[in-house]
Amino acid sequence: MTKPERGRSLLRFASPQHFYPLAGRLAPWFAAIAILLTAIGLWLGFFVAPTDATQGQVYRVIFIHVPAAWMSMFIYLVMAFWSAVGLVMNTRLSFVMSQALAPTGAMFCFVALWTGALWGKPTWGAYWVWDARLTSQLLLLFLYFGFIALTRAIEDPRRADRAGAIIALVGAVNVPIIYFSVQWWNTLHQGASVSLTKAPSMAATMLTGMLVMAFASWAYTLAVVFWRVRPMILERERHTEWVAAELERAGASSQAAGGRA
Amino acid sequence: MLSTFLAVLRRDLLLAWRGRADVLVTLAFFIIVVCLFPFGVGAEPNLLRAIAPGVLWVAALLACLLSLHRLFAQDYADGTLEQLLLSREPATLWVMAKVLAFWISTGLPVIAIAPAMALLLDLEQGGLPVLILSLALGTPILALLGAVGAALTLGLRGGGMLLALLVLPLFVPVLIFGAGAVEAELSGTGAVAHLLLLGGGLAGALALAPMACAAALRISTD
Numbered sequence: 001m002t003k004p005e006r007g008r009s010l011l012r013f014a015s016p017q018h019f020y021p022l023a024g025r026l027a028p029w030f031a032a033i034a035i036l037l038t039a040i041g042l043w044l045g046f047f048v049a050p051t052d053a054t055q056g057q058v059y060r061v062i063f064i065h066v067p068a069a070w071m072s073m074f075i076y077l078v079m080a081f082w083s084a085v086g087l088v089m090n091t092r093l094s095f096v097m098s099q100a101l102a103p104t105g106a107m108f109c110f111v112a113l114w115t116g117a118l119w120g121k122p123t124w125g126a127y128w129v130w131d132a133r134l135t136s137q138l139l140l141l142f143l144y145f146g147f148i149a150l151t152r153a154i155e156d157p158r159r160a161d162r163a164g165a166i167i168a169l170v171g172a173v174n175v176p177i178i179y180f181s182v183q184w185w186n187t188l189h190q191g192a193s194v195s196l197t198k199a200p201s202m203a204a205t206m207l208t209g210m211l212v213m214a215f216a217s218w219a220y221t222l223a224v225v226f227w228r229v230r231p232m233i234l235e236r237e238r239h240t241e242w243v244a245a246e247l248e249r250a251g252a253s254s255q256a257a258g259g260r261a
Numbered sequence: 262m263l264s265t266f267l268a269v270l271r272r273d274l275l276l277a278w279r280g281r282a283d284v285l286v287t288l289a290f291f292i293i294v295v296c297l298f299p300f301g302v303g304a305e306p307n308l309l310r311a312i313a314p315g316v317l318w319v320a321a322l323l324a325c326l327l328s329l330h331r332l333f334a335q336d337y338a339d340g341t342l343e344q345l346l347l348s349r350e351p352a353t354l355w356v357m358a359k360v361l362a363f364w365i366s367t368g369l370p371v372i373a374i375a376p377a378m379a380l381l382l383d384l385e386q387g388g389l390p391v392l393i394l395s396l397a398l399g400t401p402i403l404a405l406l407g408a409v410g411a412a413l414t415l416g417l418r419g420g421g422m423l424l425a426l427l428v429l430p431l432f433v434p435v436l437i438f439g440a441g442a443v444e445a446e447l448s449g450t451g452a453v454a455h456l457l458l459l460g461g462g463l464a465g466a467l468a469l470a471p472m473a474c475a476a477a478l479r480i481s482t483d
Contacts, residue, residue, distance in 0.1 A: 181434035
């Protein structure tokens, strides 16, 4: 950490002290990108994309549903990745990242389930069917809850970091097992009566709208995680000099701006 | 190495034997959970026969879950765990011995009484061997996965509920293949595929879970 030659490398952002201002600078940009892309994506999805021949207007929920489902799975992988990095390299920031990602992942997971239920009622006639995808998504939500609950229940941050990292990795190993077991269970029980994979081929505007929304979710995730990481870093590094200086500076500027806390 | 394994195994089994009441409570819990289902869903024999494999498996799973907190709690409280971690013996080894002792003292009694419970639910006789086999292959996986959760939640407030939240999603595949094996046997498709998958899961859990558990114990006692 103290070696001066590492100062120019990108790795310096692995140090909380350097990452803190970077996160602060990047977050508003990603937030702006997220808002812009969401506006474009929703406009494409709700006004430009044609009505689906078989499902009518209901299908338009996919512009939120599919990106949310993608993000929920992808964020778990990223979380497990940072956990592994933290355990192997012993970097403090990795654990902070994985814990900052978890609530957003759980949120996307919930959004995917909720919008899926709203889509399922008019399409399948039921809010919930024990389809393999739905079930594994539900279990993924439980994995997120477990990770969040464990890291919040342990008061010592060192222990919380490592315990959370282990459960995230155990979960990541189990995710494919859960997915396939649920799929086989599903086919054993009721046969593939409902299938999302046999959807009719998509119009280009639909795909564009969905991809734009997916990028919006990425940008949103990055913005929120950067914002969430900053106070977590301050709390953990509160005994260091740079945090004291940072807080003093923030206090001075907020006083100048009219006492906003 | 083997002597360490056997010493820890003997010690834990002896402790389990001296505290027989705990084992009996687990067994009673298993029996009562199974008996609750007819009250809940009605005593229609056809219905009970249909849900019997699932009910027995869910009950066995819950019985395992309920006793998991005992796995390391006592050793953690009296400092034995730290001594074991400080010793030169590989942690995966005695973790495996402890999990095996745990399974012998809670899993085996449940397996032994499961056929009697199957009679209560009027499960067809042909399904009994597969039921026992699936429990014998599946409950060690539950114990191994649960040990990781128990190690992570060691000494935490509200650890019991947290432990359930952590390990229940991981138990789902075992439940699917365990109960599925019995149903497949009864429906005539044969249980071999399910039992092989359970066996594969057990091999995988035996290889990976003790390592994760040992790492978790180090973190928890740090």
